Amino acid sequence: DAEITQSPRHKITETxxxxxxxxxxxxxxxxxxxxxxDLGHGxxxxxxxxxxxxxxxxxxxDGYSVSRSNTEDLPLTxxxxxxxQTSVYFCASSKGDAGELFFGEGSRLTxx
Amino acid sequence: xxxxxxxxxxxATEGAIVQINCxxxxxxxxxxxxxxxxxxxxxxxxxxxxxxxxEEKGRFSSxxxxxxxxxxxxxxxxxxxxxxxxxxxxxxxxxxxxxxxGTKLIIKP
Numbered sequence: 620d621a622e623i624t625q626s627p628r629h630k631i632t633e634t635x636x637x638x639x640x641x642x643x644x645x646x647x648x649x650x651x652x653x654x655x656x657d658l659g660h661g662x663x664x665x666x667x668x669x670x671x672x673x674x675x676x677x678x679x680x681d682g683y684s685v686s687r688s689n690t691e692d693l694p695l696t697x698x699x700x701x702x703x704q705t706s707v708y709f710c711a712s713s714k715g716d717a718g719e720l721f722f723g724e725g726s727r728l729t730x731x
Numbered sequence: 732x733x734x735x736x737x738x739x740x741x742x743a744t745e746g747a748i749v750q751i752n753c754x755x756x757x758x759x760x761x762x763x764x765x766x767x768x769x770x771x772x773x774x775x776x777x778x779x780x781x782x783x784x785x786e787e788k789g790r791f792s793s794x795x796x797x798x799x800x801x802x803x804x805x806x807x808x809x810x811x812x813x814x815x816x817x818x819x820x821x822x823x824x825x826x827x828x829x830x831x832x833g834t835k836l837i838i839k840p
Contacts, residue, residue, distance in 0.1 A: 659832060660832055661735065661818070661820075661829075661830030661831050661832045661833065662774075662818070662820075662828075662830040663830075664827070664828070709773060709774070716761075716826040717761055717762055717779075717781075717822060717826060719764070719776040719779065720764075720766075720774075720776065720828075721776075722773035722774050722775070723773060724772070724773050725772075725773055
């Protein structure tokens with residue numbers, strides 16, 4: 620069955636360290652997204668991609684970067700982790716512009 | 732600006748009916764989504780409305796009024812497993828999703 624997986628599921632790191640969260644989907648979807656979810660906020664878009672070599676900034680992109688070298692993967696990198704980046708991160712993919720999103724199980728990141 | 736409003740929390744009784752409202756303001760409109768999210772899990776798709784009216788899918792129905800910027804999710808014959816957060820999201824003219832903060836639904840026996 621097609622799926623979308625994230626790793627690691629839980630990570631604790633220190634301020635200033637570089638962190639990469641992996642996202643891998645086997646749906647063969649062109650569209651991939653990274654969101655963060657914090658209490659009291661809706662899902663907030665960090666970065667998104669509509670295909671290989673395409674990346675775009677979302678509403679909360681500062682301090683994050685992504686790359687899309689193939690259809691299946693969209694890794695999210697925190698260049699220098701900050702305590703404000705403590706959050707649950709969800710990767711998602713969709714087939715088309717208005718297609719439903721399929722979410723990964725989430726990665727809980729704690730920055731100390 | 733773009734905005735989604737939905738109640739923070741609702742409580743209902745097992746076997747009853749509950750309606751979760753959502754109002755939205757977006758730059759353009761390409762549809763309204765509802766997702767269900769159990770605690771500690773990923774959101775999962777429930778429904779999509781782009782035309783006015785009611786869409787029924789088993790115990791769940793979703794309604795849209797584009798002129799009023801309003802949608803609701805109706806859950807019938809509530810079960811304990813329906814305890815979850817329900818996320819409303821509107822798609823703007825750039826096909827970007829604007830998310831509400833979610834409504835936590837508590838089901839009591």
